[in-house]
Amino acid sequence: MSAAWNPRASEEGETPPRPELSNWGRWGEDDEAGAANLLSPEVLLAALTLPRSGEVVQLSQVIGDPKAPRNGAPPQHFMLHDAGDYLAGAKAPSGFQTAVDHLSWATHGSVTHLDALGHVWYDDQMFNGYDHRAARSNGLRRLGIDKAPPFIGRGVLIDIAKTKGVTRLDPGYEVTAADIEEALQSAGEALQAGDCVLIRTGWITAWESDDVRYHGDRPGIGLDAAEYLARHDVALVGADNSGVEVIPWAPGTVCPVHQFLIRDCGIYLLEFLDLEELSRRDATAFLFIASPLRIRGGTGSPIAPVAVL
Structure with missing residues (x-):
């Protein structure tokens, strides 16, 4: 989710109720890892048997x-030391020369990233009941990305676009629980506790052909699918769009999927994925590995997940 967004909610219809599901207190009153607790040693060892x-x-x-x-x-990339320094007369002790750079980016807007559990909240309370005043000007005192462990477990590709026989889903298409079940059945898979679920909408392909359209209405999951995934005890939900959830949002809501999955359930969201190669390989279940940077109090982290087939 990015502050640069300018999405809209539908103007007609009634506001849907938020699912009555919460993981508060499930892993202890002081827990800050949320659904990552589901990635037990047993889950990891089972996932290690998947690659072929x-x-x-x-x-x-x-x-x-x-x-x-x-x-x-876009991310800003600057060189602090390069060949130009040596051409201008910089010394190279014993012939040693080097290049050094500096990078700067908006974590939630311009890179593949994992949201911290302190990224969003409502009613002045964050996941597990933490007070929203834990979000300070120098970072998150609670639920920062540094509290998230490495994600090593079973990854499951839910390829909605392929199941529907399209390159990408239509703008504003809401992926439902029924869509997820259809894709799982087509792939011959079933969800397990601790799964890292990756949802392919194909929306990444809209960027290169029409970047203006990309930033408009977009396909993604709604609360129906989010509740389905939460009730199956997944640890993480990722997607190949910019915010996992469908745009426009349901009437009268703002980022309802973020609010429910992160704040209520402690489930992590992984955004801006590229799932095209995984889809081309007809991957279904695989070893998933992703480790966020341990940024103290960070609201999220750039991340480079991989699937081992």
């Missing part, structure tokens, strides 16, 4: 690539 070919598929976008979708300003 040993092939690794990158699931992140290349930071700074102009072909990579984004919301807001």
Whole structure:
């Protein structure tokens, strides 16, 4: 989710009720890891048996690539030390020369990233009942991305676009629980506790052909699908769009899926994925590996997840 968004909610209809489901207190009153607790040693060891070919598929976008979708300003990349310094007379002790750079980006707008559990909240309370005043000007005192462990477990690709026989879903298409069940049945898979679920809408392909359209209405999951995934005890939900959830939002709501999955359930959201190669390989279940940067109090982290087939 990015502050650069300018999405809209539908103007007609009634506001849907928020699902009556919460993981508050489930892993203790002081817990800050949320659904990542489901990634037990047993889940990890079972996932290690999944690879067959040993092939690794990158699931992140290349930071700074102009072909990579984004919301807001692109990442800024500056060289602090390069060949020009030596050409201008900088010394090279014992012939040693080096290049050093600096990167700057909006975590939630321009890179493949994982949302921290302190990223969103409502009614002045964050996940597990933490007071929203834990979000301070120098970072999150609670639920920062540094509290998220590495995600090593079973990844499941839910390829909605392929199941529907399209390159990408239509703008504003809401992926439902029925859609997820249809895709799982087509792939011969069933969800398990601790799964890292990746939903392919194909929307990444809209960026290169029409970046203006990309930032308009977009396909994604709604509360119906979010509740389905939460009740199946998934640890993480990722997607190949900019915010996982469908735009426009349901009437009278703002980021309802973020609010429900992150704040109520402690389930992590992974955004701006590239799932095209995974889809081309007809992948279904695989070893999923992703580790966020341990940024103290960070609201999210750039991340480079991989699937091992």
